[in-house]
Amino acid sequence: MNERIKELMVQAGFDPVSIERMGVMPQAVKFAELIVKDCINLMWTDACHVSDLAHEDFQVKSAKIKQYFGIIQ
Numbered sequence: 001m002n003e004r005i006k007e008l009m010v011q012a013g014f015d016p017v018s019i020e021r022m023g024v025m026p027q028a029v030k031f032a033e034l035i036v037k038d039c040i041n042l043m044w045t046d047a048c049h050v051s052d053l054a055h056e057d058f059q060v061k062s063a064k065i066k067q068y069f070g071i072i073q
Helices: 003-011 016-022 025-042 052-069
Strands: none
Touching (some): 003 052
């Protein structure tokens, strides 16, 4: 799991070690990934359909966000 996701779990009051022991870490990570992907999807605009520049901008920014949170496609 990406360190940033662990940091956010701690900030939210969760103990990653306890989550790991309970065996729900895969679900917690998946939950975080789904939130990040939802946010990325909000960046998609109608302009991305018709503008190569807008589409490229979306691709660059979404890749950067995924990398930051350690999300692999």
